[in-house]
Each structure stands twice: as C-alpha cells, then as structure tokens.
Amino acid sequence: MNAKSENWFGHDVKPGEAISTELVISESYSSRDVAIPIRVRRGLNPGPTVFVTAALHGDELNGTGAIRSMLGDPSWELASGTLLMVPVLNVLGFERHSRYLPDRRDLNRCFPGNTTGSMASRLAKVMFDSIVRRCDFGIDLHTAAVRRTNFPNARADLDNPTCLKLAEAFGSGIILHGKGPKGSFRREATAAGCPTIVVEGGEVWKVESSVADCMLRGVFNILKTLKMMDGPPDIPEHQAIIKQTKWIRAERGGFMSMHVAPGDSVVKGQALASNSNLLTEDQNRLEAPFSGIVIGMTTLPAVQPGEPVVHIGRLANPKSALRHDQHVASDDVQRTALQHLATNVQVTEPEELPSS
Known part of the structure; x- marks a missing residue:
C-alpha cells in the first residue's frame, strides 16, 4: 500500500515529493524570525522517518558539505519512508563561525530543552519536538573541535542494539562506544525512542572532500540498510570497535x-x-x-x-x-x-x- 500525505512544518508532503521549508526556532533582536532550512523528501512507499543533521556546533561544516552534496545530486532516489535533511542546525553559531550560541552556551548540552529556560534550552526544545520526536532514527554529523582533526568515526551507545546496527551500517571503519554527554543531542534522542548516532570527521571551518565523501556514503549506507534506498550498502570489510x-x-x-x-x-x-x-x-x-x-x-x-x-x-x-x-x-x-x-x-x- 502506498504511503499517505504527511504534514511537515505546515506543508502537506505527498509520497514521492520533496519540499524545501524552514523551521522557526526563535526571534532576533529586531523581532524577525530565526529559522533553520530543511529539505523533506519522501519515498513512494511507507517506511521509517530519518533525520540527518549537521552543524549542531556552528563551525563544524563537513557534515554540511555532505548534506549539500545529497541535496544537489539528482541521481539518487528514496524508495520508501521520509528523510529530513538539515544542513545547519545551529544557524546562530553558523552565522558567527562559532561552535557556540551567542550566549556562549553549547547547544549540544541543552537537549531536550524546555520552553521557559535559556535561549539555548528554548531552541533545543523546538528542535527536539519538531524533528526528533517525529523521527524513528537519527544521524548527526560533526567534526573535531577547533585546532584538532578526527579520522571519520561513528559514535553510538553500543548497548542499544539499534544504535549498534546504525553505527555498523554507516561503515566509517571506526566505531566508538558511548551514550554521549548528558544533554547531548544523540543521548537524549536515543533516550526518547529515536536511536541516533554521531559521526565525527575532519576539522572545523572547512569542507574536506574526503571526509564529506565518507559521511555521504555512510548516510546512503544507513538508508539502504533501512530499505529506504535500493541497492546493497557499501560497508568496509573490517570495522574497529573501540570502548x-x-x-x-x-x-x-x-x-x-x-x-x-x-x-x-x-x-x-x-x-x-x-x-x-x-x-x-x-x-x-x-x-x-x-x-x-x-x-x-x-x-x-x-x-x-x-x-x-x-x-x-x-x-x-x-x-x-x-x-x-x-x-x-x-x-x-x-x-x-x-x-x-x-x-x-x-x-x-x-x-x-x-x-x-
């Protein structure tokens, strides 16, 4: 049976359609909307709902490059389910070339957030309720911190069988075990019933083609493993588990x-x-x-x-x-x-x- 129309951020999205939209997360000093751009893409058939996010830290752009490659590539198709692609989650940090929000808070320590707390907590609440709580699985793309670099690696709570499956399917070659810090996006998303992995790779303030390629392949691998895309995943023969x-x-x-x-x-x-x-x-x-x-x-x-x-x-x-x-x-x-x-x-x- 074919999938039914779904409402995303005020838009009815039919099976097989893709829309570009925005999620309003706050207001500026001039009372104008602060919004994050999102592409919603649906397959023809029913299936899981997955989010792929980048730049939760506003200076970590390799994931942004990977998602933009997905958005600009017409050659792939989504067979089933719904995919949310968010190139920049922390737009306020992104516009300042900063890891942090303007109040110096780390957004990745503020989830699931609340409606009456700090600006960071309020932003986190909107993102969590509007994206995470409507998804079945999540992929969050990061880089190393400033003045550091990472070999691409997937990080997940390996005690959670679904997180382990996602991390293995991503195929980065290195898998690190860990729930993530308290208040972090992946930890709170997983706890809320949306198993989520983090992928780290490369440096801040740049898009490194080889790292973005690893991330792009990994996202496609997960979509193929979840039967949302056709074809076999391209997973390395050996992957190292690190605890x-x-x-x-x-x-x-x-x-x-x-x-x-x-x-x-x-x-x-x-x-x-x-x-x-x-x-x-x-x-x-x-x-x-x-x-x-x-x-x-x-x-x-x-x-x-x-x-x-x-x-x-x-x-x-x-x-x-x-x-x-x-x-x-x-x-x-x-x-x-x-x-x-x-x-x-x-x-x-x-x-x-x-x-x-």
Whole structure:
C-alpha cells in the first residue's frame, strides 16, 4: 500500500515529493524570525522517518558539505519512508563561525530543552519536538573541535542494539562506544525512542572532500540498510570497535614533531610525537600507552604542558589489533580520507633518543 500525505512544518508532503521549508526556532533582536532550512523528501512507499543533521556546533561544516552534496545530486532516489535533511542546525553559531550560541552556551548540552529556560534550552526544545520526536532514527554529523582533526568515526551507545546496527551500517571503519554527554543531542534522542548516532570527521571551518565523501556514503549506507534506498550498502570489510580512548598530553612546552596521522594503527610503546624547543633541543617523546588506533590529534604543533596531542582508541577485541604498519582504512573511501587527513599535519619518522 502506498504511503499517505504527511504534514511537515505546515506543508502537506505527498509520497514521492520533496519540499524545501524552514523551521522557526526563535526571534532576533529586531523581532524577525530565526529559522533553520530543511529539505523533506519522501519515498513512494511507507517506511521509517530519518533525520540527518549537521552543524549542531556552528563551525563544524563537513557534515554540511555532505548534506549539500545529497541535496544537489539528482541521481539518487528514496524508495520508501521520509528523510529530513538539515544542513545547519545551529544557524546562530553558523552565522558567527562559532561552535557556540551567542550566549556562549553549547547547544549540544541543552537537549531536550524546555520552553521557559535559556535561549539555548528554548531552541533545543523546538528542535527536539519538531524533528526528533517525529523521527524513528537519527544521524548527526560533526567534526573535531577547533585546532584538532578526527579520522571519520561513528559514535553510538553500543548497548542499544539499534544504535549498534546504525553505527555498523554507516561503515566509517571506526566505531566508538558511548551514550554521549548528558544533554547531548544523540543521548537524549536515543533516550526518547529515536536511536541516533554521531559521526565525527575532519576539522572545523572547512569542507574536506574526503571526509564529506565518507559521511555521504555512510548516510546512503544507513538508508539502504533501512530499505529506504535500493541497492546493497557499501560497508568496509573490517570495522574497529573501540570502548576506551585516551588523550596523550604534552609533558613539556615546545614544538611537536608528529610521528603518526589520523587513522594510523599503533602498538604499545610506539613513538607518537617528539617535543623540542624552537632550536630543536631538549627533546622528549610521547609514546602509545597501549596498542590501538589514532582517532584524532592536534593540528597545532606548539603546545604547553597538559595540552592534548594524540587521541588513541583501544580496540575492544585485542586479538583484532593491527600491526603498526597497518591502517584501519580497508577501502578506497577510507584510504582517501587517510591520505588527505595525513596532509593536515607534518608526519616524520622519530629520531633515536640518546641513551641515558
């Protein structure tokens, strides 16, 4: 039986139709509407309702690039269900090139929100009620924070079987376990009955083609797994499950020489970065405390003691650990991302340290 017409944001959307609309979330100082643009696309047949959002942090734009690629590509079709595509969720942060809202609050700590709280809480309430509570599944696209980069990875509450299914179907190659912080979009959406995953990849303030391609393929993979698109999903042969991560922090101030790149596999004791003064003297070295995968790292070579340098994830199954010369990238899309992200930092071979 064919799907019926649905009302989205004041518009009746028939099966097979797509509309561009807006969701009014607040008012400006001049009392004008503040709205987020949304594309609603429906398949001909009944099916799940899925949202894909980006720029919940207003400076994280790789997901925006991925969604815009979907919007501009006429070659794909939605066979069933309803898809909500939101290129920029945090429009107020986006317009200021900022992670945060104008009041410095992090929107991603304010869900599900309330109608009488702060501006951030009120925005969160409108978004949550209008989008999340009407959807069956969610995909939220992010990047690393400022001065950092991430190899594309999916993050989900793996104790939730549906979240695990979505994370595996996305096919990023790296899956991190976690519910997410209290008040975060994915945690509260999942708790409200809309299983949601987060995907992290790349840096802020830019659209990196290889990262956006990974995100685009992942969204299509999930839609195919949910039978909303025709065809088999394109999922890598191997994916790493990570349940423990650790930031390796600088021990001294100085200039870092990096010896690994995002996506690299490392073994316990392997050199990650070397630290020296500006005359390359007083060198010390940061080493991997366990075998695992480089999830992310700083892109700022100058550090002070305690600043994060390399983010490592420990594989959930130690027997599946890769050699130090292997990578998590097992297909062309992942390998392209690995090569691209490796150019964001200068990676050198470690020098021999003088014996004590």
